[in-house]
Amino acid sequence: MIREPSRDLRRDLYAAGAxxxxxxxAAVVGTAIQHxxxxxxxxxxxxxxxxxxxxxxxxxxxxxxxxxxVAYGPALAARLPWRGLLFTVWGTGTAWIFSLALVDGWHxxxxxxxxTRHEYLQVIDRFQDIPATLRTFTDHILLDSPDNWPAHVAxxxxxxxLTFVHLDRIGLGGGAWAGVWCIVLxxxxxxxxxVTVRALADEQLARRAAPFLVLAPGxxxxxxxxxxxxxxxxxxxxxxxxLAVTGRRTPWTAxxxxxxxxxxxxxxxxxxxxxVIAAAVLFLGRARVRPLLYAIPGFLVVPLLFTGLGFYxxxxxxxxxxxxxxxxxxxxxxxxxxxxNLACQVLVTGLATAAGLRRTGSTLLHKEPxxxxxxxxxxxxxxxxxxxxDLSGMSKAETERxxxxxxxxxxxxxxxxxxxxxxLAAQAVLALLINHLLRTGW
Numbered sequence: 001m002i003r004e005p006s007r008d009l010r011r012d013l014y015a016a017g018a019x020x021x022x023x024x025x026a027a028v029v030g031t032a033i034q035h036x037x038x039x040x041x042x043x044x045x046x047x048x049x050x051x052x053x054x055x056x057x058x059x060x061x062x063x064x065x066x067x068x069x070v071a072y073g074p075a076l077a078a079r080l081p082w083r084g085l086l087f088t089v090w091g092t093g094t095a096w097i098f099s100l101a102l103v104d105g106w107h108x109x110x111x112x113x114x115x116t117r118h119e120y121l122q123v124i125d126r127f128q129d130i131p132a133t134l135r136t137f138t139d140h141i142l143l144d145s146p147d148n149w150p151a152h153v154a155x156x157x158x159x160x161x162l163t164f165v166h167l168d169r170i171g172l173g174g175g176a177w178a179g180v181w182c183i184v185l186x187x188x189x190x191x192x193x194x195v196t197v198r199a200l201a202d203e204q205l206a207r208r209a210a211p212f213l214v215l216a217p218g219x220x221x222x223x224x225x226x227x228x229x230x231x232x233x234x235x236x237x238x239x240x241x242x243l244a245v246t247g248r249r250t251p252w253t254a255x256x257x258x259x260x261x262x263x264x265x266x267x268x269x270x271x272x273x274x275x276v277i278a279a280a281v282l283f284l285g286r287a288r289v290r291p292l293l294y295a296i297p298g299f300l301v302v303p304l305l306f307t308g309l310g311f312y313x314x315x316x317x318x319x320x321x322x323x324x325x326x327x328x329x330x331x332x333x334x335x336x337x338x339x340x341n342l343a344c345q346v347l348v349t350g351l352a353t354a355a356g357l358r359r360t361g362s363t364l365l366h367k368e369p370x371x372x373x374x375x376x377x378x379x380x381x382x383x384x385x386x387x388x389x390d391l392s393g394m395s396k397a398e399t400e401r402x403x404x405x406x407x408x409x410x411x412x413x414x415x416x417x418x419x420x421x422x423x424l425a426a427q428a429v430l431a432l433l434i435n436h437l438l439r440t441g442w
Contacts, residue, residue, distance in 0.1 A: 008359075009418065011358060012355035012358060012359070012417065013355070014358075015354045015355045015357070015358035016351040016352070016354050016355050016426075018354070019346045019351055019354035020346070020351060022339075022342065022343045022346060023046070023343045023346050023347060025343075026045065026046040026339070026340040026343035026344075027044075027045060027046065027343075029045075029336065029340075030042070030045025030046050030336065030340060031045055033045070033333070033336060039331050039332060039333055040332060040333075040336065040337075040397065041328045041331065041332055041397065042397055042398075044438060045340065046337075046340040046341070046343045046344045046347075046397070047344060047347065047400055047434075047438065047440065048397060048398050048400070048401075048440070048441055049434075049438040049439060049440045049441065050438065050439045050441075051437065051438060051439075052437075052438065052439040053436065053437050054103070054104075054436060054439075055103070055436065056102060056103040056104055056105050056109070057102050057103075057105060057106070058098070058099040058100060058101065058102025058103040058104075058109065059099075059103055059436070061095065061098075061099035061102070062096070062099035062100050062102075062103060062431075062432060062435070063432070064099075065092065065095050065096045065099055066096075066215065066425075066428035066431075066432065068092075069092060069096075069211055069214050069215050069424060069428070070215075070421050070424045070425050070428060071421070073210070073211030073214065073215075073420075073424060074208075074211055074420045074421060074424070076088065077207045077208065077210040077211055078207055078208075082198075082203070085194075085207065085210060086191050086194065086195075089190050089191060089194065089210050089213065089214055090187055090188060090190070090191055092214050093187040093190050093213065093214045093216075093219070094183065094184060094187040096214060096215060096219050097183050097186065097187055097219045097222045097223040097228075098110075098183060098223060100219050100220055100223060100431060100432075100435045101113075101179075101183065101223035101224055103435045103436060104435075104439070106176075109223070109224070110175075110176060110179035110180070110183070110223065110224045111174075111175045111176040111179060112175050113175065113178075113179050113224040113225070114164070114175050114178040114179060114182070114224065114226065115174075115175040115178075117150060118150050118151040118152050119150060119152050119153075119226075120150075120152055120153055120160060120161045120163075120164045120178075120226065121164055121174070121175060121178060122150050122153070123149065123150065123153050123161060124164065124165055124168050124173070126147075127161065127162070127165045130162070130165070130309075131309050131310065133158075134158055134306065134309045134310050134311040135309070135310035135311070137149075137158055137311050137316065138311075138312070138315055138316045138319050140154070141154045141316065141319045141320055141323050142319060142322060142323050142326065143323055143326045143327060144326070151327070152226070154320065154323055155269075155320060155323075155324075156267065156268050156269065157265070157266040157267065157268070157269065157306070157311070157313060157316065158266070158306070158311055159263060159266035159267050159302070159306070160226060160230070160266075160267050160268065163181075163226075163229070163267075164178050167181060178224070179223070179224030180224070181229065182222075182223070182224045182225060182226055182228045182229045183222065183223045183224050183228065185228070185229050185232045185233075186222045186223070186225075186228025186229055186231060186232050187222070187228075187232075188232045188235075188236070189228070189231045189232040189235040189236075189405075189408055190210075190213035190214065190216075190408070191239075192232065192235035192236045192238065192239035193209075193213060193235055193239070193408060193409060193411075193412060194206045194209065194210055194213065195239040195242065195243070196235075196238055196239045196242040196281070196378070197209060197375060197378070197412050197415075199239075199242040199243055199246045199248070199285075200242050200246070200281065200284045200285065200374050200375075200378060201371040201372070201374045201375040201378070202371040204371075205371055205372070205375050205412070205415045205416075206412075206415070208414075208415035208416075208420065209411065209412035209414060209415040211420065211424055212352060212353075212411050212412070212414040212415070212420075212423075212424065212427065213408070213411055213412070215424055215427045215428050215431070216348075216349065216350070216408065216411055216427070216431075217347060217348055217349065217350045217427055217430045217431040217434065218348040218349065218400075218404055218407055218408060219431060220400075220431055220434050220435050220440060221348065221400050221401045221404060221440065222404065225401050225404070227268075227401050227402060227404045227405065228404065229267075230264070230267045230268050230271065230404075230405055231404045231405035231408055233260055233263055233264055233267060234260070234261075234264045234267075234271050234274050234405045235405070235408065235409075236260055237257050237260035237261045237263075237264055237274070237278075238257075238274070238277055238278065238281060239257075240253045240254070240256045240257035240260065241253070241254070241257040241261075241278060241281050241282070241285075241291070241295065242281050242284075242285065244257055244285075244291040244294070244295065245281060245282060245284075245285025245286070245291050246285050250290060250291055250294065251294050252294075254290075254291040254292070254293075254294035254295040254298070255294045255295065255297065255298040256298065257295050257298065258294065258295035258296060258297065258298025258299035258300075258301075259298040259299070259301055259302070261274070261278065261295075261298075261299050262298065262299045262300065262301055262302035262303055263302045265302070265303065265313065266302055266303070266306055266313070268405075269317050269320065270389055270394070270395070270402065271405060273385040273386075273388055273389055273406070274385065274405070276381050276382075276384050276385040276388070277378070277381045277382055277385060277409065279381070280377055280378055280380075280381035281378070283377070284374050284377060284378065321394070324394060328396070328397070329394070329396055332396035332397055333396075334393050334396060337395070337396040337397055338390055338391070340397075341390050341395060341396075341397075341399045341403075342390070344399045344400045344403075345386070345399065345400075345403065345407055345410075347400060347430065347434060348400050348403070348404070348407045349407050349410050349411055350411075350426065350427040350430050350431075351423075351426050351427075351430065352414045352417060352423035352424070352426055352427050353410050353411055353413060353414055355414075355417055355423070356410075356411075356412075356413030356414040356415070356416055356417055357379070357383070357410060357413050359413065359416040359417070360375075360376045360379050360380065360413045360416075363376040363416075364376050364377070364380065372416065375412060375413070375415065376413075378409070378412075379409060379410055379412060379413045381409075382406050382407075382409030382410055383406075383410060385406050386403055386406040386407070386410075389403065389406070400440075
């Protein structure tokens, strides 16, 4: 086995150290600003959290999953059959998310997450007549409008809320079912990313990335957040597009990709930036016209449906911008959050990802051909989308949750790291510390 050059290892450690320093500076500066005038609107900057060391019923399971993945993850990822690997990643990732959520207990960690005053389940009864509600949806976005929507309902297109409305109608109502839905589907985002990396780069890199996707520190916020569900839908849209542009069942995968991209736009306004990732996939797949002939009709289905029912996406987004500045968005200083948001992402993706992104930059700089370069381009597209969101001024705080759909795509950069067990241990320790020392919320 070839030993990793010490210079590259030092550079990895420097990158991880710089990322840790960024978090420390954001915490110190943020705490000073919050104590001075309260404009950050968070209790433990740069995270929306509060200091509360605690243990819970999920603690033993979380420790067991972490130890198992660190000890056996890299070896199993290398030798399991591909489909077996995907099922193992899903099952283990789901267990990791559930166990971390249960550190806060069943009710606070899962069952009540989506029932608070800002969440979607508060308005289920207002969707008795769905077409009528959609026609008047924009009338209730502004804070000074009658019966204004809760923050998360107002802040997203109605497909997000309608998901929980339909779960309620088929007998899966309440916060527990909603939380389980988000966790179980959210865990599939890792599978979609692996499928994409395999299709556009190669299988070896996908296998090396698998344990890192399982132990992503972002699992703290994947359970139980609607953004986990959004991340999964968007990731599968990309995965199906990757399969289509590489010639795998092009009509069905391209149409399915378009359909999911259309749905993604009506789950979260910010996920329009997935166009950057989609463009990278088209470039890497050297796509011609054929996949788009199937993807575009699929993409139009959801927008035409909602527009036909009376919900106008651009009108709603324009009103939402006004509401954003009526609330915390008009108070929180962009001068702090434009860089502190990036510190949040260090906590979501881990120090291993900081080192992996260092290697991504080196690959792009030296234009190394082959699978590593293709993976670097894919990762850079996700990072670019995140930076555009950051500069927009519409993402001030809470990005540990809001940017999950982008952050998860940075983690495959860890496939380039040597000594994966050491880096995996660092990832697991970070997630366990966050979940046991802080009470995270949104």
